[in-house]
Amino acid sequence: MTQHTHTELLETLHECMTACNHCFDACLGEEDVKMMSACIRLDRECADMCNYLENAITRNSPFVAELAAACAKICEACGNECKKHEHEHCQRCAEACLKCAEACKKVA
Amino acid sequence: MTQHTHTELLETLHECMTACNHCFDACLGEEDVKMMSACIRLDRECADMCNYLENAITRNSPFVAELAAACAKICEACGNECKKHEHEHCQRCAEACLKCAEACKKVA
């Protein structure tokens, strides 16, 4: 793994965590919260895993590949759920998640 | 701080994390999710902080008092919100949170 790729991955993970947490926060403030329940749940999963992986990468963890494999699955699931909703925060979250899923797959 | 108190605190934190996460999960499955939005948000805050503090205590962190002070505030806020709702998961969560807030205050 080159340092360059990790720099990019760290940025992608950070954007994904930020988008997921913003979406989590915004979904809880929507009129129809019930419709967003899967989104809220997956936003938490995805933000937390991206956050965890960022920490692991910067400490030079020997398990980046294993963690990235799990993270890719979570990002993909979150991106696919968010994609279904028209809210701007969901659309932006979907984009960040699907980009992050691809980046994670490359190191997995 | 005696080891005995930490053993008790660890158990209390663990029960609180479990109750908050169960409440988070159950709230997202309720008919009226909107009414539970503050609860969902606080359950995440509280579960994550209790989980963090458990890790910190077991690694003999020098910052248990500072972290417990923050945890006490979070537990209290979550307990007070959950207390308002009649769902069994909320009532049990409120009880676990308020017990944990007291335990955290003692080491803060």
Added chain:
Amino acid sequence: MTQHTHTELLETLHECMTACNHCFDACLGEEDVKMMSACIRLDRECADMCNYLENAITRNSPFVAELAAACAKICEACGNECKKHEHEHCQRCAEACLKCAEACKKVA
């Protein structure tokens, strides 16, 4: 996944986190810290991942299998490293890690 298995897994993860963090703390206090450097690094990885997975299981995460797969690898690596050292904290940690690796593999 039965609820019973999760109860057992949660306990096993908790024991493993506790043993790893105790080993991390004790290794940093050993006379020959240099010899323990791989152990210190892996103890952190393993404690943090077990802690993360505990949180995920109690919130009924849909990704327990993926996270447990990563956790199993980390527990195994930590257990195999700790096994090499005669310190009681290392031997106890090795035992907890290898038990946890098996438990994680069953849900992965």
Added chain:
Amino acid sequence: MTQHTHTELLETLHECMTACNHCFDACLGEEDVKMMSACIRLDRECADMCNYLENAITRNSPFVAELAAACAKICEACGNECKKHEHEHCQRCAEACLKCAEACKKVA
């Protein structure tokens, strides 16, 4: 709290986590690991707390002030320890920690 301040704080926390984790990793590879044991322990505390606070800020946690108060104490302790060591990773870590301690105090 203005959004601008949070953007700056997030960046400062991220730099601090990165510097602490790099220092943790580098300390474990030094010739005299024993001399770095306090540094290794505090690097973990500080990286983990900065990482936790980043997540909390981006999810719009109502407890940023409480968490930042704890984080400021941890950053300060880590910065003061790292400052004692001449290694470049320690000096850079000290700088990042003390900057982050100030930033956290402003929101605490």
